[in-house]
Amino acid sequence: TDYAERLLDDMKELEGKWPEKVLTMQRNWIGKSVGAEVTFEIEGRAKPITIYTTRPDTLYGATFMVVAVDSELARELAIGGKVESEFKTYFDSVKAASDIDRLATDRPKSGIFLERFATNPVNGERIPIWASDYVLADYGTGAIMAVPAHDQRDLDFARAMKLPVRTVVETDGEDPATSGIATAGEGKLINSGSLNGLSSEAAIAKINGELAAKKLGKAANNYRLRDWLISRQRYWGTPIPIIHCEKCGEVPVSLDQLPVKLPDATGLDLKPKGTSPLATATDWVNVPCPQCKAPAKRDTDTMDTFVDSSWYFLRYTSTNTHDAPFDKKEVETWLPVDQYVGGVTHAILHLLYSRFFTKALHDMGYVSFTEPFSRLLNQGMVLKDGSAMSKSRGNLVRLSDELENHGVDAIRLSMVFAGPPEDDVDWSDVSPAGSAKFLNRAWRISGDVTSKPGVDFASGDLALRKITHKSLHDIGIAVESFRFNVAVARVMELVNAVRKAIDSGCGGADPAVREGAEVIAIALSLVAPFTAEEMWERLGHKPAIALVGWPKLDPKLLVEDAVTAILQINGKIKDRIEVSPTITDAELQALALANPGVIAGLVGATVKNVIVRAPKLVNIVI
Incomplete structure (x- = not known):
């Protein structure tokens, strides 16, 4: 919890690099709220109670106080009083409920009056x-x-227990006392003494100042996040390096004894019994105290396995380092992680824990960065009939059959082409057969190229070269932005263009055809490596295509010789003309007004305005 504010603030570094959904989930999990701590005196108790509220402007509307039934405070106020027996009965009736159940809005409200009173400050x-x-x-x-007037759960409780309801913030809503619906929004204060007439924002500032001056409260933040209890009563996990000595207490294991390794599980009863199974490994448990050398015992709990996954990426950089968790020099060379790919299910667990670990290690001087993963991609799932595949649903796909029928390249290509990687994909929308046909078309192109490797591409057909380099440009951008489906679509378009050039254009001997075929092979190597490797060899090259590198883009071939300008009258298209990309507004307007289709549309009309957006649009308003 000491890192709650930094975990929130540092999300600014991740915006635009992590999915906003994950950042929102982490913000909600941390659960920061801005409000005030307010002190209430308790009759018959020397020490006052401090409560936290996000709405100090509603203090005048507080008509009762509620304490958690399982809190030490509730027990203290009840034990020894007239309601002790009733309190214990009520506590026993609700203690098994989970936090989620207790906070459910539709849960019937219950409680017990403790026969105690507080004073509204x-x-x-x-x-x-x-x-x-x-x-x-x-x-x-x-x-x-x-x-109760301004919090629904308080109102439900007040109505159930017949407690008073006082409206102190005037809004457009109905009176909560009669409507049964709390008005939680901001508004103008009423029934609030010196705060009457103020807005909620102004009232909060004033009341916080008054409380601070009287030492009855102060502005404060609160967090839903809680400290992490990492001990687990199970065998599989990292042993906690603590030795318990009757004389010295809890003593850390000596540094030269780290890391503590798990004992052989042979003969151990690992079934859950509420205590750690390691307690039965007596030869491992019983050790001398590192300080006084008297008989002592190891801690038999193990750490939550999320502790390990919170820093594994640091260890990856130097797995052969045996005298430290990781080599700091290697970590500085390789980290932070440039790109992380993982499911959204890790959003508030592993990913949040890793961020916390990294910040703690930074503060200890072990790493120089504060965020472990620079960019994050959440991949989707492959579904069948709208549901996750499972044996119980009977909606499994036999991958072995698909591989036998279509080949691994076709399976991989069809998966990639089905949609963006972050989206779920239903297997019914995947077409391995179609992908196999496409790969065969691409493969046949490599056999129809008759020019030799190393030919000067610059002497090839200019139109095809422009298509090839535009495709290469678009494929590169799509791959870098994880739009692999778009990249595949551009490869398909290039295959069509090269095939057309071979069959009815410049022919298979043209250097531009070889250039296009080689770009196709290299681009396909990202998702269909076996097909791409065969294409590369058929094109006369030695293995392996993976060692070739990405083709060099010629920016000059990306410049368009002409663009299509749309000519409109009152927004309706009259004609399309090819113009220079550098044409001026005046030149484009002159061409438009001289266009036969436009002239015909203007007969008998008066031109009120001409809107020109060179080089692509002219709209004449009549």
Whole structure:
């Protein structure tokens, strides 16, 4: 939790590089709220209660207080009082409920009046204290000021227990006391003493100042994020390097004994029993204390396996380093990770833990960077009939059959072509047969090229060369931006262009045809390497195509000789003409007004305006 604010602030570095969905999930998981801590005096208790609220402007509307039934505070206020027995009965009835169940909006509200009262610090009002399960012990201070008019759960509780409802923020909504719907928005304050007439924003600033001056409260932030309990009672995990000594207490394992390794599991009962199975490995557990040498015991819990996955990428840089977790020089050379590809299911677990670990290691001086993964791509899933494949659903695809029928290149190509990698793909939308036919078309091109390797491409057909280099340009951009489906589409277009040139154009002997065929082979090597390798050899080259490198792009061949300009009258297309990319507005307007189709459309009309957007549009308004 010490890193909560930095985990939030540093997301600015990741915006545009990580999916916004993941960043939003992490923000929500950290759950920062801006508000105030307010002190309430408790009758018969020397120490006051501090509560956290995101709406200090509604303090005058607090008509009761609620403490979490499982909190130490609730127990303290109830034990020894008239409601002790009733409190214990209520606690036993709700203690098994999960936090999610307790916070559910449709859960019937329940609670017990503790026969205790608090004093509202802004108006001196005496308000009753209740214990309920809809307040969580580990959020904020485990106690809330209840403002039923402006919080739905408080209102539901107030209506169930017949507690007063006081509106203190005037909005366009109906009176919550009669409508049963809390008005949670901002507005103008009423029934709030000196705050009357102020906006919620102004009231918050004023009340925070007054509370601070009286030492009854202060502005504060709160987080949903909690500290991470990493101990687990299971065999598989990293042993916790702590030795428990009756005399010295908890003693770290000596550095020369690290890392602590798991004992042989042979003979151990690894079934869950509520205690760690390592406790039965007595030869491993019983060791001398590193300090006093007296008999002691190892910690038998293991760490959550997410601890390991939070820094594995650091270890990857130097797996042969045995005297340290990782080699700092290698880490500085290779990290942070340039591109991470992983499922969105890791958003609030592994990815968040790794960010925390990296920041902690940075503060300790082990790494120079604070974010582990520069860019993130969440890949989608392959579905069948709209659902994830599983044996229970009976919607599996036998990959071996598909490979036998179509080949691995066709399978891979069809998967890539089905859509962007971050989208889920249904197998019914995948077409291995179509991909196999396309690969055969591409492969046949390599056999129809009759020029020799090394021929001067510059002497080839200019029109085809322009198509090839435009395709090469677009394929490169698509690959770099993970739009592999677009890259495949551009390769398909190039295959069509080269095939047309061979069959009815410049012919297979033209150097431009060889250039196009080689670009096709190299581009296909990214997703169909076996087909591409065969094409490369048929084109007269030695293996392997993977060693060739990406073709060199000629920027001059990307310059268009002409562009299509659309001529319109009142937005309706009258003609299309080919013009120079550098044509001026005046030149394009003159051509438009001289165009026969435009002239015919202007007969008997008065031109009110001519809108020109050279080199692509002229719209004449009549």
